[in-house]
Amino acid sequence: MALSRLSLRSNRFLQPSSTTAAALPSSLRRHVSTDTTPITIETAVPFESHLCDAPSRSVETSSSEILSFFRDMARMRRMEIAADSLYKSKLIRGFCHLYDGQEALAVGMEAAITRKDAIITSYRDHCTFLGRGGELVDAFSELMGRKRGCSNGKGGSMHFYKKDACFYGGHGIVGAQIPLGCGLAFAQKYSKEEFVTFTLYGDGAANQGQLFEALNIAALWDLPAILVCENNHYGMGTATWRSAKSPAYFKRGDYVPGLKVDGMDALAVKQACKFAKEHALKNGPIVLEMDTYRYHGHSMSDPGSTYRTRDEVSGVRQVRDPIERVRKLLLSHDIATEKELKDMEKEVRKEVDDAVAQAKESPVPEPSELFTNMYVKDCGVESFGADRKELKVTLA
Amino acid sequence: MSAIIHGAGAATALTTFHSKKLVARSRTNLPGRSKRCIVASGSDDGSKSFGSSSSLSLRHSHKLIPNNAVATKVDTSATTGHELLLFEALQEGLEEEMDRDPHVCVMGEDVGHYGGSYKVTKGLADKFGDLRVLDTPICENAFTGMGIGAAMTGLRPVIEGMNMGFLLLAFNQISNNCGMLHYTSGGQFTIPVVIRGPGGVGRQLGAEHSQRLESYFQSIPGIQMVACSTPYNAKGLMKAAIRSENPVILFEHVLLYNLKEKIPDEEYICNLEEAEMVRPGEHITILTYSRMRYHVMQAAKILVNKGYDPEVIDIRSLKPFDLYTIGNSVKKTHRVLIVEECMRTGGIGASLTAAINENFHDYLDAPVMCLSSQDVPTPYAGTLEEWTVVQPAQIVTAVEQLCQ
Numbered sequence: 001m002a003l004s005r006l007s008l009r010s011n012r013f014l015q016p017s018s019t020t021a022a023a024l025p026s027s028l029r030r031h032v033s034t035d036t037t038p039i040t041i042e043t044a045v046p047f048e049s050h051l052c053d054a055p056s057r058s059v060e061t062s063s064s065e066i067l068s069f070f071r072d073m074a075r076m077r078r079m080e081i082a083a084d085s086l087y088k089s090k091l092i093r094g095f096c097h098l099y100d101g102q103e104a105l106a107v108g109m110e111a112a113i114t115r116k117d118a119i120i121t122s123y124r125d126h127c128t129f130l131g132r133g134g135e136l137v138d139a140f141s142e143l144m145g146r147k148r149g150c151s152n153g154k155g156g157s158m159h160f161y162k163k164d165a166c167f168y169g170g171h172g173i174v175g176a177q178i179p180l181g182c183g184l185a186f187a188q189k190y191s192k193e194e195f196v197t198f199t200l201y202g203d204g205a206a207n208q209g210q211l212f213e214a215l216n217i218a219a220l221w222d223l224p225a226i227l228v229c230e231n232n233h234y235g236m237g238t239a240t241w242r243s244a245k246s247p248a249y250f251k252r253g254d255y256v257p258g259l260k261v262d263g264m265d266a267l268a269v270k271q272a273c274k275f276a277k278e279h280a281l282k283n284g285p286i287v288l289e290m291d292t293y294r295y296h297g298h299s300m301s302d303p304g305s306t307y308r309t310r311d312e313v314s315g316v317r318q319v320r321d322p323i324e325r326v327r328k329l330l331l332s333h334d335i336a337t338e339k340e341l342k343d344m345e346k347e348v349r350k351e352v353d354d355a356v357a358q359a360k361e362s363p364v365p366e367p368s369e370l371f372t373n374m375y376v377k378d379c380g381v382e383s384f385g386a387d388r389k390e391l392k393v394t395l396a
Numbered sequence: 397m398s399a400i401i402h403g404a405g406a407a408t409a410l411t412t413f414h415s416k417k418l419v420a421r422s423r424t425n426l427p428g429r430s431k432r433c434i435v436a437s438g439s440d441d442g443s444k445s446f447g448s449s450s451s452l453s454l455r456h457s458h459k460l461i462p463n464n465a466v467a468t469k470v471d472t473s474a475t476t477g478h479e480l481l482l483f484e485a486l487q488e489g490l491e492e493e494m495d496r497d498p499h500v501c502v503m504g505e506d507v508g509h510y511g512g513s514y515k516v517t518k519g520l521a522d523k524f525g526d527l528r529v530l531d532t533p534i535c536e537n538a539f540t541g542m543g544i545g546a547a548m549t550g551l552r553p554v555i556e557g558m559n560m561g562f563l564l565l566a567f568n569q570i571s572n573n574c575g576m577l578h579y580t581s582g583g584q585f586t587i588p589v590v591i592r593g594p595g596g597v598g599r600q601l602g603a604e605h606s607q608r609l610e611s612y613f614q615s616i617p618g619i620q621m622v623a624c625s626t627p628y629n630a631k632g633l634m635k636a637a638i639r640s641e642n643p644v645i646l647f648e649h650v651l652l653y654n655l656k657e658k659i660p661d662e663e664y665i666c667n668l669e670e671a672e673m674v675r676p677g678e679h680i681t682i683l684t685y686s687r688m689r690y691h692v693m694q695a696a697k698i699l700v701n702k703g704y705d706p707e708v709i710d711i712r713s714l715k716p717f718d719l720y721t722i723g724n725s726v727k728k729t730h731r732v733l734i735v736e737e738c739m740r741t742g743g744i745g746a747s748l749t750a751a752i753n754e755n756f757h758d759y760l761d762a763p764v765m766c767l768s769s770q771d772v773p774t775p776y777a778g779t780l781e782e783w784t785v786v787q788p789a790q791i792v793t794a795v796e797q798l799c800q
Binding site: 149151153154155162163168169171172173176178179180182183184186187189190210213214220221373374375376 | 501527530532533535537538539540541542543544545546547548549550551568569572573577578579580581582583584585586617618620640641642
C-alpha cells in the first residue's frame with residue numbers, strides 16, 4: 001500500500017527532473033516486484049531473557065514492511081521536530097514530551113500486532129498515537145488545543161486517545177497506566193477474545209509500587225498483559241543507575257518471564273512483540289525491556305543536557321539511530337536508492353507541514369465545551385458563575 | 397435501636413413515592429401522591445432553576461405535601477414484599493444486576509470465596525464463578541486501576557473497598573482516571589464503575605477505620621456520589637449505580653448493615669440524583685444522610701413531642717446535591733439544619749451550607765446551621781467516640797435554637 005503510493009507520488013514528483021528519470025522508474029519496478037517476498041534479517045544485538053527462551057535473532061520481514069518502517073519513523077520524527085518548534089513559538093503550551101529517538105518501538109510494535117490488541121502508554125504518546133493510525137492533523141490540533149484534536153482539545157499532549165484503534169492513551173501520572181493496562185488485559189480475558197494488551201511505561205515508572213501490584217495480579221490471574229519498559233536510561237533528570245538498585249528491568253518481574261530487546265532496532269522490537277503476544281496468550285504476562293534513547297530532554301522545559309553530555313546524545317544518534325539503521329538496511333538490500341529515501345523524507349516533511357498549517361487554521365473549542373463530557377448522562381445540575389449572573393450551565 | 401428501625405421502616409413507606417415511577421404505578425389507591433412523585437423526581441425535566449418559570453410546578457408540589465405526615469403505614473403493598481437486612485438488600489441488587497448484564501463483575505478483597513467481609517457478596521462466587529467475582533490481593537491502587545481499565549473497554553466492574561478508608565490508597569486512580577478520563581478523552585471512553593464500601597464511624601474501630609471519605613472525594617469532577625441508608629434505597633441505589641454510565645461511588649455505613657426492612661418483590665431502582673423525603677414537616681428542614689438519619693429521626697420523635705414539626709430529608713445524593721427537593725423544602729420552612737457525620741472542615745455539610753446559602757439565601761429566616769463530627773481522629777475509647785459524632789440531644793438543642 002505504501003509502496004504503490006510511493007510509486008505514484010514519485011512519478012509525479014520526478015516528471016519535471018530529467019537527469020535520472022530513465023534510471024529511477026526501473027529501480028521502482030524492481031522493488032515493487034519483491035515487496036511480498038519475505039526477507040530474513042538478523043538482529044544486531046541478541047535478546048537477553050529471564051525465565052523464558054529468547055526468540056530467534058532472525059526476523060521475518062519484507063521489503064515493503066521495511067520501507068513502511070522508514071516512512072512511518074520519518075513521519076514520527078518530523079512530527080516531533082515540528083512539535084518542538086511549535087512549542088518554542090508558544091503554540092503548544094504546558095507539557096510536551098517528545099519521543100524522537102524511540103520511534104522504532106512504536107513502529108516495531110505495530111508491525112507485530114493488530115488494531116484489536118490494546119496499547120496503553122504514558123505521557124510520551126504522540127508517536128504511539130500515530131502508530132495506531134492517528135492522523136497528523138488530529139495530533140497537532142490536540143497539541144494546540146483545537147476542537148479538531150483527538151480529545152477535542154480538552155486533553156492536551158499527555159492525553160491522546162483513539163478508541164476505535166484500541167489506543168487507551170495518554171496518561172499524565174507516572175505509572176498510573178499500569179493497573180489500567182492490566183484491567184484492559186482482564187477485560188480481554190473476560191470477553192474470551194484472543195487479544196493482548198501492551199502496557200508501556202518508562203524506567204522511572206519501573207520503581208512504582210503499582211507496577212508490582214499489577215504484575216502480581218496479572219500473573220495470578222493469567223492475564224494477557226505485556227508490560228513494556230521503555231528504558232531510555234533517564235527518569236526525567238535521574239539516570240537509571242541512580243534510581244534503581246537493579247536496573248535489569250526485564251528481571252524485576254521476578255516470577256514473570258522477561259526479555260531485553262534493543263529498542264532502537266525496529267525489527268528486533270517486532271520480533272520481541274510477536275514473541276510476547278504468543279507468550280501472553282498461552283502463559284500469561286511477560287515483561288519486555290526496550291533499550292532505547294530519547295534525544296530531547298524529558299520534556300520541552302528540560303534542555304536534556306544538564307544530566308548527560310551532548311557527546312553522549314550525538315554518539316547515540318550516530319551509532320544507534322533507528323531511522324539511519326533502517327536506511328542502511330534499505331540501501332544494503334537494494335530495496336531503494338538514496339535519492340528515493342530522501343524524496344520520501346521530503347514528502348513526509350511536506351505532509352507534516354501541511355498538517356501543521358491545517359491544525360493552525362482549525363478553531364478553538366466553544367465555551368460550552370467546558371461543561372460537556374463531564375458526565376455521560378445529564379444530571380440536571382446547574383453551575384453558576386462567580387457573581388451568579390454569569391453563565392448558568394446545566395451539567396451535561 | 398429497634399424503635400429507630402421501626403420508625404425508619406415506616407417512614408420509608410412514604411418515601412417510596414419519590415422513587416422511580418415503577419413503584420408509583422403500583423400505588424393506585426393514592427393518585428394524588430403519584431402525581432407528586434412525577435413532579436418531584438425532576439431528573440427528566442432539565443429545568444431546575446429556582447427563580448424562573450418552573451415556580452408553577454413548585455407550588456403544585458407544595459400543595460400536595462400533606463400537613464400531618466407523621467410516619468404511618470399507608471400503602472397496602474407493604475403486606476407483599478419481603479423482609480431483609482440491608483446487606484442482603486445490597487446483595488440482592490448486585491445479584492439481580494449480574495444476572496441481567498454479563499458485563500457486571502465484582503472485584504475486591506475477600507469478596508469471592510470468603511463471601512465478603514460484610515457478607516454483601518455472599519454466594520455470588522459460587523453462582524457466577526471466579527472470573528466474575530474476583531478475589532484480589534491487597535493492592536487497592538492496582539485493583540481500582542484495573543477496574544477502571546476494564547471499564548474503559550465496556551465491562552462494568554463493581555469495586556469494593558473493604559473499608560472506604562482503604563480507598564485512600566487508590567485516590568490517584570479514582571481522581572485522575574476514574575473521574576477525568578471521560579473528559580480528557582473528549583468523550584471517547586466511559587467509565588461505568590461502581591466503587592462501594594462501608595465507611596463512617598463504627599463501634600470503636602479506631603481512627604483509621606472510621607473515616608468519612610465522602611469529604612475527600614466530593615471535589616473530584618466527573619464522579620457521582622450516593623449514600624444509602626435503608627434496605628430499600630440500598631438495593632435501589634446499587635442497581636441504579638451499576639446501570640449508570642458514570643462512575644458512581646456508593647457509600648455504605650458499617651453500622652447500618654443489619655437494618656431490617658420490608659422491600660418490594662418487584663424490581664425497582666432509585667434515582668441516583670434524588671433526595672428522599674423521610675418526614676414532611678413545616679417548621680424546619682433537617683438535611684442528613686446515612687447513619688445520621690437515624691439520629692435525626694430519634695431527635696424528631698422528641699421534637700414532635702415538644703411540639704415541633706421538622707421536615708427530615710435524607711439527601712442520599714452527595715454529588716450532585718438534589719437542590720430541587722432541598723430548595724422546595726427551604727422555601728417552605730425557611731430554616732435549615734444539616735446533620736452529618738463528616739468532619740466540620742471540608743465535609744459534605746460545608747459544601748451543602750455553601751450551596752444553600754448561595755442559592756436560597758432570600759428564603760432563609762435564620763443562618764444555616766451544620767452539625768458535624770469533631771475535627772479529630774476518631775478515638776478508640778467508647779465515651780470519646782460518642783462525643784465525636786452528633787448525638788440526638790444535640791440535634792434537639794439545635795432545632796430549638798433555630799426555631800426561636
